[in-house]
Amino acid sequence: MPATVVILGGSFAGLHIAHALLKKNTKDLKVVLVSKNSHFYWNLASVRRIIPGVLKDEDIFKPIAAALKKYPESSYEFIVGTAEEADFDAKSVRITTESGESKTLSYDQLVVATGSHTAGNVPWKAEGTYEQTLALLKSTEEKVKAANHIVVAGAGTTGVELTGELAFEFGKTKEIVLLSAGDKLVNGDIIAPAAANELKKLNAKIQYNARVTETRASAADPAKTEVVLANGETLTTDLYLPTMGLIPNTTYVPAKYLNENKLVDVDEFFRVKGTTNVWAAGDVVSKPRAGFMITQKQAAGVSKNLELALAGKEPIVVKQLPMDILAAAVGRSRGAGRMGSFKLPSIGVYLAKGKTMGLPMMSGYIDGSVA
Ligand SMILES: Cc1cc2nc3c(=O)[nH]c(=O)nc-3n(C[C@H](O)[C@H](O)[C@H](O)COP(=O)(O)OP(=O)(O)OC[C@H]3O[C@@H](n4cnc5c(N)ncnc54)[C@H](O)[C@@H]3O)c2cc1C
Structure with missing residues (x-):
């Protein structure tokens, strides 16, 4: 046997x-x-x-x-x-x-x-089956297309990258807001100032000390979401995309x-x-x-x-x-990252990650050459 x-x-x-x-x-x-x-x-x-x-x-x-x-x-x-x-x-x-x-x-x-x-019901990882993940990606894409105001919650690398992608495409036509629970992005990592700078260049709005405590459908317009913050403020948005946890x-x-x-x-x-x-x-x-x-x-x-x-x-x-290497693509032309404590130039992060999002590396997992 x-x-x-x-x-x-x-x-x-x-x-x-x-x-x-x-x-x-x-x-x-x-x-x-x-x-x-x-x-x-x-x-x-x-x-x-x-x-x-x-x-x-x-x-x-x-x-x-x-x-x-x-x-x-x-x-x-x-x-x-x-x-x-x-x-x-x-x-x-x-x-x-x-x-x-x-x-x-x-x-x-x-x-x-x-x-x-x-x-949350978001497609950043494969939570369900292939068919379910595919459907969730498509429905999120449709909602992004339709929304005029989008709130991204959670300012780790996924939140920074998502905000960067949205602002790169829609920074001039939609309002893109990133909520950070603390007073710095990426938990205060040394890449935080560069990431914030790149996002601002794309017209994204960053709101610090904005921890989300609750989300609910708006009573006035159930198609909208109310995002309640720990400081008592409530934001109303067309699309709420959590990235934390x-x-x-x-x-x-x-x-x-x-x-x-x-x-x-x-x-x-x-x-x-x-x-x-x-x-x-x-x-x-x-x-x-x-x-x-x-x-x-x-x-x-x-x-x-x-x-x-x-x-x-x-x-x-x-x-x-x-x-330890940490790199966040910020849209389809810039980025913020570091190797150990050495900060990487924005263009370097773009070339290493943001240009392709690592997709050429996928073939190694399929043909087995990664192993
Ligand atoms: C948006 C985003 C960007 C990222 N970018 C980077 C990056 O630039 N650099 C980096 O180093 N890391 C990055 N990461 C992290 C990276 O995605 C993870 O480290 C990686 O996915 C871990 O792989 P894994 O095989 O451990 O698990 P996962 O990728 O989580 O896969 C788990 C698998 O198990 C399956 N599964 C789950 N439950 C069961 C079950 N009960 N029975 C059978 N199968 C099950 C799932 O369907 C899935 O196929 C990123 C993560 C996100 C969300």
């Missing part, structure tokens, strides 16, 4: 690890990849996809089944489905497939790579393996603490923070440790990125 590795989540972490294992072409290994999404989603470009007519769906979604087709059929199984309940003692996971069938999968090694989703997709993981933020608790090998054969990588861990390049390093480390575990060997410490 070949050993079975079950991977939950088919995104930056899960698909990377699947490729890494399958590339080894090991005869006595079966990889089972379970993903709620039938498609790999380049969510980094979601904030640009909601600007009408700029990106196509096929630019940012690629079918996972096609990405795995080059491997021998007997070496893997790809299941579009949702992990509902994991039992780390019984070494099993109960899933629901896209057709609604309930199945229990047994594993020798398990990888938890189900990431996180953003709070990443919620880990860990409801199926027994609570004792999660930390106080509902993130999976791992050791330096990225093995789930208290287990011998469960591993985790990516936003589900968010260590030191959520980021796809950080995820890439972790996926490489977990792949190596799975190989070692399957060979009956001890794991090695997973290497992290040598330097």
Whole structure:
């Protein structure tokens, strides 16, 4: 009987690890990849996809089944489905497939790579199925087109990028307001002044110390949203787009393996603490923070440790990125960023990120060259 590795989540972490294992072409290994999404989603470009007519769906979604087709059929199984309940003692996971069938999968090694989703009905991450994410992107695009006044809440990098995309396209024709809970953007990171400067150039309005406490349909016009701030002010807008809060997709993981933020608790090998054969990588861990390049390093480390575990060997410490890189595209010509504590020029961030939103890198996840 070949050993079975079950991977939950088919995104930056899960698909990377699947490729890494399958590339080894090991005869006595079966990889089972379970993903709620039938498609790999380049969510980094979601904030640009909601600007009408700029990106196509096929630019940012690629079918996972096609990405795995080059491997021998007997070496893997790809299941579009949702992990509902994991039992780390019984070494099993109960899933629901896209057709609604309930199945229990047994594993020798398990990888938890189900990431996180953003709070609110917004498409910045893949919260639902491929079809649901696609529909949400399209409906958000329609609402953007129709709105005259748009409020973006949350001034982290996603909020800055979304405001930049909106203001680049509509800064002269619509009112674009970014609400920051604190008195600086991006939690006061050193890129904050540059990001604010770039947004102002695009005519976006930034409102500081504007923490949202409540949103509700306007009584006067139910098509509009009232955004209530902690300072007592109420803004009325045509479109409210929240970007704050990443919620880990860990409801199926027994609570004792999660930390106080509902993130999976791992050791330096990225093995789930208290287990011998469960591993985790990516936003589900968010260590030191959520980021796809950080995820890439972790996926490489977990792949190596799975190989070692399957060979009956001890794991090695997973290497992290040598330097923290933070970059926010601001529209389709500028940006703000840093490598470590070294500030990057606006044009450099544009060339490295904003020009393409990283889309050329997606092919590595599809053809497997990332692994
Ligand atoms: C707008 C935006 C821009 C970003 N830009 C950058 C950037 O420039 N640089 C950077 O480093 N990072 C960036 N990030 C962060 C990056 O997107 C994440 O770090 C990355 O997506 C993490 O990948 P992941 O595989 O851990 O999880 P995710 O991408 O969250 O994917 C999780 C996968 O698991 C699936 N899933 C969820 N629940 C279940 C379940 N119960 N069963 C089965 N499958 C499930 C989901 O459908 C999804 O396919 C950005 C994030 C956002 C929102």
